[in-house]
Amino acid sequence: EPEVTQTPSHQVTQMGQEVILRCVPISNHLYFYWYRQILGQKVEFLVSFYNNEISEKSEIFDDQFSVERPDGSNFTLKIRSTKLEDSAMYFCASSHQRQGRGANVLTFGAGSRLTVL
């Protein structure tokens, strides 16, 4: 069964450092997403991406965050200067359709755990 793969599974970084989290969505999917889950809290929407541009983003997704699809397969989330509160599990997801349309189903990756010291 096709799956979304994420790397690294766990990254530890110092505050202020740049981090890039990588995702390989399902090959025939058109919409890509990043979510995060701070330990013990809700899974929160960060950003959606379609046709090589951001289609929607939440208030969490500030100027420190950026996303890119540098080639035909990877979808990356970059945090320019990490803060302690960026420590979380980051989930990538992809779908055929735009999120929320009818019963559109998102396929999620296993997540990348980011620890900022």
Next chain:
Amino acid sequence: GNSVTQMEGPVTLSEEAFLTINCTYTATGYPSLFWYVQYPGEGLQLLLKATKADDKGSNKGFEATYRKETTSFHLEKGSVQVSDSAVYFCALSDPPNNNDMRFGAGTRLTVKP
């Protein structure tokens, strides 16, 4: 705004016990409702869904009924197995009022033999 409230965990049950994980929602419109499951070391997987009131989603022995009158979508299973140990997330999507999927906090279930 839209939100999902889930029963807090963790939940520990013996094998073959009955499971209920409560989920209630607040939504502006007519949301679709989902249960996702995360097994250890894996991603979020869709378990079941329901798109309108009174729909029942079911999969792998799990069931949830979309109850508009009580704004609930409780997850149930009649007889849990050790392999059901995972974290369960209730979620909703409510286009066009909100274009992002809203998740509950997740409930960790541990089933002991």
